Amino acid sequence: MFTQESGYRHKRRPLVAVVLSLMMAGLGQIYCGRIIRGLVFALLCTVPFAVIAGLFIHEAAVKVSFMLVTAFVSVVGLVAIIDSWYLAKHTKPDYELKDYNRWYVYLLLCLINMGVSAAYSLYLRVNYMEAFRVPTTSNYPTMAPGDRFLANKLAYRSKDPKRGDLVVFVNPQNRRVNFVKRVVALAGDTVEIRDNDLYVNGQKLERTRLDDSILSKIKIEVQGKMLDGDIYEETNNGAKYKIFLKSGAEPKSANFAKVTVPDYHCFVLGDNRNMSEDSRHFGPVPLATIKGRADYLYWPAKDWSRFGRLDPK
Amino acid sequence: MKTEEILKLWTDTKLQINPERDFSSKVMSRIYEYDRQRKKPLFDISRLVEIATSNPLTKAAMIIGGAAIGVLRIVFLLRTFLWC
Numbered sequence: 025m026f027t028q029e030s031g032y033r034h035k036r037r038p039l040v041a042v043v044l045s046l047m048m049a050g051l052g053q054i055y056c057g058r059i060i061r062g063l064v065f066a067l068l069c070t071v072p073f074a075v076i077a078g079l080f081i082h083e084a085a086v087k088v089s090f091m092l093v094t095a096f097v098s099v100v101g102l103v104a105i106i107d108s109w110y111l112a113k114h115t116k117p118d119y120e121l122k123d124y125n126r127w128y129v130y131l132l133l134c135l136i137n138m139g140v141s142a143a144y145s146l147y148l149r150v151n152y153m154e155a156f157r158v159p160t161t162s163n164y165p166t167m168a169p170g171d172r173f174l175a176n177k178l179a180y181r182s183k184d185p186k187r188g189d190l191v192v193f194v195n196p197q198n199r200r201v202n203f204v205k206r207v208v209a210l211a212g213d214t215v216e217i218r219d220n221d222l223y224v225n226g227q228k229l230e231r232t233r234l235d236d237s238i239l240s241k242i243k244i245e246v247q248g249k250m251l252d253g254d255i256y257e258e259t260n261n262g263a264k265y266k267i268f269l270k271s272g273a274e275p276k277s278a279n280f281a282k283v284t285v286p287d288y289h290c291f292v293l294g295d296n297r298n299m300s301e302d303s304r305h306f307g308p309v310p311l312a313t314i315k316g317r318a319d320y321l322y323w324p325a326k327d328w329s330r331f332g333r334l335d336p337k
Numbered sequence: 338m339k340t341e342e343i344l345k346l347w348t349d350t351k352l353q354i355n356p357e358r359d360f361s362s363k364v365m366s367r368i369y370e371y372d373r374q375r376k377k378p379l380f381d382i383s384r385l386v387e388i389a390t391s392n393p394l395t396k397a398a399m400i401i402g403g404a405a406i407g408v409l410r411i412v413f414l415l416r417t418f419l420w421c
Contacts, residue, residue, distance in 0.1 A: 037386060037390055039399065039400070042400065042403070045403075046403035046404045047406045127382045138413060142414065142417045145417040146417060155419040155420065155421040172421060323419075
């Protein structure tokens with residue numbers, strides 16, 4: 025029997041609109057013939073990622089902003105799904121297909137969206153922020169093996185590093201590898217280590233012993249043995265950061281003869297002072313080889329309360 | 338009877354036959370079916386959708402598939418940015 029219903033072959037189906045919206049915000053609206061509305065939804069779900077990038081760069085309240093932006097994108101995505109369902113439900117049954125109402129157009133839009141997003145991500149990586157993974161214990165307790173962090177590449181475009189900054193730089197001995205260490209002295213400063221005490225410009229850096237319990241959640245093993253030692257808070261030119269001194273360390277890592285940092289260089293040390301390969305081994309680091317400042321821990325291998333900024337106090 | 342009379346009688350009888358009630362629907366349906374089969378493309382997406390939306394299981398599979406593609410898209414984006 026011929027029915028009017030079976031004759032409406034291009035009737036918009038709410039289920040299809042919802043599925044398309046789940047695939048990409050805005051696609052459901054385009055399916056229902058509302059291309060402008062669809063593109064607006066697609067943009068609303070993409071632009072906030074640029075906002076996050078901007079917040080990272082300008083050092084705003086990242087944690088809160090990240091949550092707000094995530095919430096915003098989720099709400100817009102949800103609204104897009106409901107809206108597409110509503111549109112499909114209320115579109116005339118004798119809907120006439122538009123030129124763009126083709127499956128390959130939807131696929132193409134999805135691919136374009138992914139391509140643009142990927143290109144934008146790569147652009148951010150190259151110019152603004154790059155993600156790194158920590159493979160060693162050399163910056164324990166600030167960083168544990170397996171931690172992932174973001175380095176701000178704009179931090180030193182208009183100013184030089186300052187004491188206490190965690191910087192990412194090219195390993196002078198192997199240019200394929202990047203290192204992350206803490207700047208303890210700048211050009212013109214003198215550096216010396218005596219019995220694990222750090223002297224900058226002849227002044228012994230103030231150090232406060234901290235309770236071992238603060239490491240209880242990020243205990244790590246080295247060669248099958250639990251890493252044992254003392255934790256201190258060191259103050260360097262107003263910057264405060266934690267350092268770790270391994271128990272029974274070799275005496276040679278506890279002492280370092282006085283050197284003066286040359287121009288356009290900085291002296292870097294790992295926070296795990298007795299287990300780090302740093303300026304004591306390869307000398308001061310040229311400022312030109314610094315890639316950026318380690319700013320945000322976005323994937324802590326242990327203890328997620330460490331998520332967020334890595335800045336010293 | 339003469340041939341002309343027989344023909345006239347047959348024509349009159351034929352004219353008196355009433356078509357069935359749903360005659361036009363049947364004709365339209367046949368035309369529609371014929372048209373559908375004649376133009377049937379190799380990859381008929383609307384027919385596939387029609388089949389898929391007729392079963393609750395395939396409906397659920399469609400929604401899960403759409404959501405999975407959406408999540409994969411976001412994972413791809415994050416992976417491109419945070420890859421290290």
